[in-house]
Amino acid sequence: MKHLKLTTGILAIVFIALTITSCKENKKDQDKDDDHVTEMKHDDKKMTHDNSDGHHDDDNADETTDVRDIKMNTQKSSSTTLIVDAYIQIKNSLVADNKEDAAKGATALLAAFSTFDMTTLKGKAHTDYMEIYESAKEQAEHIVKSPIDHQREHFETLSTDINDLVTLLGTEKTLYQDYCPMKKVSWLSETKDIKNPYYGSKMLTCGSVKKQIN
Amino acid sequence: MKKVKIILLVLLVALVGIQFFPTTRNQSKTMPKTDFTLVNDAPNSIKKKLQTSCYDCHSNNTAYPWYNKIQPVAWILESHIADGKKELNFNEWETYSNRRKKSKLKSIISQVKDDEMPLTSYTLIHGDAKFTEKEKKELFQWLTKLRDSI
Numbered sequence: 001m002k003h004l005k006l007t008t009g010i011l012a013i014v015f016i017a018l019t020i021t022s023c024k025e026n027k028k029d030q031d032k033d034d035d036h037v038t039e040m041k042h043d044d045k046k047m048t049h050d051n052s053d054g055h056h057d058d059d060n061a062d063e064t065t066d067v068r069d070i071k072m073n074t075q076k077s078s079s080t081t082l083i084v085d086a087y088i089q090i091k092n093s094l095v096a097d098n099k100e101d102a103a104k105g106a107t108a109l110l111a112a113f114s115t116f117d118m119t120t121l122k123g124k125a126h127t128d129y130m131e132i133y134e135s136a137k138e139q140a141e142h143i144v145k146s147p148i149d150h151q152r153e154h155f156e157t158l159s160t161d162i163n164d165l166v167t168l169l170g171t172e173k174t175l176y177q178d179y180c181p182m183k184k185v186s187w188l189s190e191t192k193d194i195k196n197p198y199y200g201s202k203m204l205t206c207g208s209v210k211k212q213i214n
Numbered sequence: 215m216k217k218v219k220i221i222l223l224v225l226l227v228a229l230v231g232i233q234f235f236p237t238t239r240n241q242s243k244t245m246p247k248t249d250f251t252l253v254n255d256a257p258n259s260i261k262k263k264l265q266t267s268c269y270d271c272h273s274n275n276t277a278y279p280w281y282n283k284i285q286p287v288a289w290i291l292e293s294h295i296a297d298g299k300k301e302l303n304f305n306e307w308e309t310y311s312n313r314r315k316k317s318k319l320k321s322i323i324s325q326v327k328d329d330e331m332p333l334t335s336y337t338l339i340h341g342d343a344k345f346t347e348k349e350k351k352e353l354f355q356w357l358t359k360l361r362d363s364i
Contacts, residue, residue, distance in 0.1 A: 131311040138317070153324055157317045 077170035079120075082112035084171055087162045088190050090143060094155060094197035095204070099148040106143035106151075113137060128168055136161040152198050159187045166213060177211040186210065232285040237292045240299075242274040248308035249273075260356055264304065267332050267343040271298030273305045279339065294333075312364050319361040323354050 089105035113133055121129050139158040143151045163177060163186065176189045183198050194207045245252065251261040270276045271294055281287055302318055310318065325331035327350065332343045345353070 131313045134311070135313045135317055138314075153321075157320065161313070 078172045079117065080165060080169050080171050081173070083109065083116065083165065084162065084173055084175070084188075086112045087158070087188065090151075090155060090158070091187060091189065091197045092195075094148070094152060095195045095200060097148065097200035099151060102148070102151050102155075103144045106140040109140045110137065110144075113140075125168065129165070132161050132165050132168070136165070148200075155187070155197060156183065156185045159185065163188055171213065173214065175213040176209050177213065178207050179210045180207045182206060188213075229285075235285060235289070237285075237288040239278075240274060240276040240292075240295045241278075242305075246274070246305050248306055250304040250307035253308045254360055257356065260353055263345070263349055263353065266340070267345065269304060270336070270340075271295050272302050273299075274303065275305075294336075316361055316364055319357050319364075323357055326350060326353065 086105055086109035089108060090102050091105075093099075093101035093105055113136065116133075118126065118129055136158055139154040139161065142154045143158070146154065166175065166188070173190065176192055177186055178189050178194060178196075179186050180196055180198050182203070185198070187197055189195065192209065194205050194209070196203055196205065196207045199206065247253075250256070251264060256264070276291070276295060278291070282291060302322070307315070322331075326345055329345075332340070337344045
C-alpha cells in the first residue's frame with residue numbers, strides 16, 4: 001500500500017512536470033513553423049515576367065516595378081486566387097454563424113499565403129505585400145482560435161488586408177466590395193446579393209455594394 | 215497517518231525540485247526610443263495607466279511581484295509575458311508597419327472596452343490595473359485620434 005501511494009504520488013508529479021515542459025516545446029515548434037512560413041517559396045508558378053530589359057532586378061528600379069504592378073492589375077491575375085477563395089470561405093462561414101468553418105477557412109488562408117510565390121514582387125510592391133501578409137496572417141491566426149464575435153472583429157481588419165492585396169496584385173475573380181453602415185467597415189463578396197458577415201443571421205441583408213472588381 | 219506523511223514529503227520534494235527549473239526574466243533598464251508612449255508623446259495620465267495595466271506583459275520590462283521566483287508561479291508569469299509580447303510589445307511600437315499599428319490600436323480599444331484586457335487573473339492581484347469608465351473614455355479618445363492620424 002505504501003509503495004502504491006508513493007508511486008502514484010511520484011507519477012503525478014512527473015506528469016505535471018512533463019505537461020509543463022511539453023507545453024513549452026509545443027510553443028517552440030509553433031515558432032519554427034512561423035519561420036518556415038516566412039521563408040520564400042521558389043516554385044515554378046512564376047508569373048509571366050519580362051526579363052528582356054536585363055536590369056529589372058536593380059534595386060533602384062522601383063518606378064518601373066510600380067508600372068508593372070498596374071499592368072498586373074489590369075491583367076486578370078490568378079496569383080491571389082487561393083487567398084481570395086479562403087477569405088470567401090471565412091466570409092461565408094461568418095454569414096452562416098459557423099465558428100468552426102470560419103476557423104477552417106482561416107487555416108486554409110494561412111496555407112494559401114504559405115504557398116504564395118512572392119519572388120516576382122520587387123521594391124515597393126514587395127514591402128506592401130509583406131505588410132499585408134503579416135497583418136492577414138495575424139488576423140487568420142486569431143480567427144482559428146477565437147469565439148465568433150472575436151472572429152468577426154479580426155475579419156474586419158482581414159477584409160481591409162485582402163482588399164488591399166487585390167488592389168495591389170489583382171484577381172481573376174469578379175468581386176464586390178460591400179459596406180456595412182452599422183460597423184462602418186467593408187468586406188469582399190463573390191456574389192452581388194448582400195450577405196453581411198458581421199452580424200450573421202441577425203442582420204443578414206444590411207449593407208450595400210460600393211464597388212465591383214472585374 | 216504514515217501514508218499522509220509520505221505524500222506530504224513527496225509533494226515537498228517535488229516543490230523543491232521544480233524550483234531548479236530556470237525561467238527567462240523579462241527585465242530591461244532603459245525605455246527604448248521606439249516605445250509607444252514616447253513616440254506618440256502620450257499624456258502623463260495615459261502613460262502611467264498603460265504602464266500600470268499593460269506593460270508587465272506587453273513590454274520588455276516586467277515589475278515582478280515578490281513571489282515571482284517561486285515555481286510554478288514563475289512558469290505561469292513567463293508564459294503570459296511571452297504570449298503578451300508576441301501580440302503587442304509597446305516598447306517596439308515604432309518598428310510596426312502602419313497597417314499593424316492601426317490594427318493594434320483597434321484591438322487595444324476593443325479588448326479594454328470589453329474588459330478582456332487586462333486579464334482577470336492579473337487584476338485580481340493588481341487591483342489598480344483595472345480601467346475605470348472615465349479612464350477608458352480618456353484612453354479611447356486619445357487612441358482613436360492617434361488611429362485616425364496614421
